[in-house]
Structures are given as C-alpha cells and as structure tokens.
Amino acid sequence: MTQQPASDERRPANNGRKAAARNRAALVTAARQVYAEYGLDAPLSAIARRAGVGQGVLYRHFPDRAAVATAVLDENVAQIERAAAAPGADIAGVFGVLTWHQTQSTAFVNILHADGAVARSGIPAYASALSGRVERALRTLLPDDHRLAAAKDDLMIAVAMVSGSVTGPTRELRERRALAAWRLLGVEVGPVRPFDGEEGGQPPLD
Known part of the structure; x- marks a missing residue:
C-alpha cells in the first residue's frame, strides 16, 4: 500500500490549529462584548453564540468560567x-x-x-x-x-x-x-487613558 506523504498527513492538523486559533480569538472577543453588557455572570452559552461556535468549542479552549474571565x-x-x-x-x-x-x-x-x-x-x-x-x-x-x-x-x-x-x-x-x-478620597489622578497614551487608541477591554 502506498503511504501518503508526511506533508499531506500534517496538513489537516495545521489547518486545525489555524481554525482553533481563530475560534479562541473569536471567543475572547465575544466574551469581552458579553461581559460588557451583562457582567461576569453572563452565561457561557451566550459567549459561544456571539462567537458563532458551539459550546463544545468554547470548553475545548476554556474549561470553566474562570478560564474565560482570566483570558x-x-x-x-x-x-x-x-x-x-x-x-x-x-x-x-x-x-x-x-x-x-x-x-x-x-x-x-x-x-x-x-x-x-x-x-x-x-x-x-x-x-x-x-x-x-x-x-x-x-x-x-x-x-x-x-x-x-x-x-x-x-x-x-x-x-x-x-x-x-x-x-x-x-x-x-x-x-x-x-x-x-x-x-x-483626596487622591490625585493623572490623565485617564490606556497605557499607550493614545486615549481611544485601543479597543475597550471588556
């Protein structure tokens, strides 16, 4: 039997890693948006829906609520x-x-x-x-x-x-x-801005 070249065997895994990275980024973005609206008690199912993935995909990246919030x-x-x-x-x-x-x-x-x-x-x-x-x-x-x-x-x-x-x-x-x-409270506060010093130059981190 002729074996497939090693490069062909690895290709699906590479594609899978790229998809996994995209899914994780989408989940973090969605979690920021959902948390901004509903706080940390928002259901994880709402985050998965916002990211356009199944809840099983969310749990593959983040085993629990704490992992999502920390990310x-x-x-x-x-x-x-x-x-x-x-x-x-x-x-x-x-x-x-x-x-x-x-x-x-x-x-x-x-x-x-x-x-x-x-x-x-x-x-x-x-x-x-x-x-x-x-x-x-x-x-x-x-x-x-x-x-x-x-x-x-x-x-x-x-x-x-x-x-x-x-x-x-x-x-x-x-x-x-x-x-x-x-x-x-009598506390002096400097300019209210992100660390980079460009107010509004970064997306909200929710």
Whole structure:
C-alpha cells in the first residue's frame, strides 16, 4: 500500500490549529462584548453564540468560567502592570490608567469591586489573583506618605469604592463619576487613558 506523504498527513492538523486559533480569538472577543453588557455572570452559552461556535468549542479552549474571565481580563491587568513598570512612572499616572480600565470594562470593575481587599476568601480565586496583581502594581509606586498607604487595606478599599461609583450609560459619565470619587478620597489622578497614551487608541477591554 502506498503511504501518503508526511506533508499531506500534517496538513489537516495545521489547518486545525489555524481554525482553533481563530475560534479562541473569536471567543475572547465575544466574551469581552458579553461581559460588557451583562457582567461576569453572563452565561457561557451566550459567549459561544456571539462567537458563532458551539459550546463544545468554547470548553475545548476554556474549561470553566474562570478560564474565560482570566483570558478576557488579563490584558486589562497587564496594561496596569506595564504602566507601573514604565520609566518615569508615578502613582497618579497609574491611577489614570486604572481609571480608564474601570470606565471601559464592566468585568474589570467586577473583580475590583467584589474584592476591595476586604474579604478575599469569599471571592473566586481567579478574581483574587487578578486584583492582587493590580494591588502589587500600584504598591510599587505608592509613596510611604500617600494617604492610601496609612493602613494595609486602604489602597484596595479605595479602589473598590471608586469601582462602585463607575456607573452610567456612557464612558464619559462613568469617567466623571470615577474622578469625582477619587477627588472625594483626596487622591490625585493623572490623565485617564490606556497605557499607550493614545486615549481611544485601543479597543475597550471588556
């Protein structure tokens, strides 16, 4: 019997990998959109429908709700980490980046508002891990004499309080309310924009 060339045997697998990559990207995009509308409690079936794939395809890429949420929110958190690590960074500027993500992403607000460094044991592990990364990034730049450095939990309690104020049908209204909350807390906030410094230059990360 004549064997098929090895290259022909591999071709379906290569095509399969390309399709899998496309499906994963579509699922992450769909999850951002669905979470923006309905929050982190949205059914996974709605994400699969929005992505145009079956629910079985979703579970092949993301075994559970935590995996979907982590994939969607990781870039929000990573931008804050990069902002904090950038040369010349200061805490006010990073608060501006944080606030931009709060006004853009309902799902991101969920992990910050649910935690607030008050009762970590009562929230999902992935949310605690993500909010913990945000806290560590902020603390790298928080001066010892900053008003949010007085007590261990003050920083993330303040973040949670601001997150709770980020409501409204438009981004402009949510930003105005977030800045008002920071002002009432006596905290200086830099320009509200993504880390790249091009406000509106990146798609919302929901």
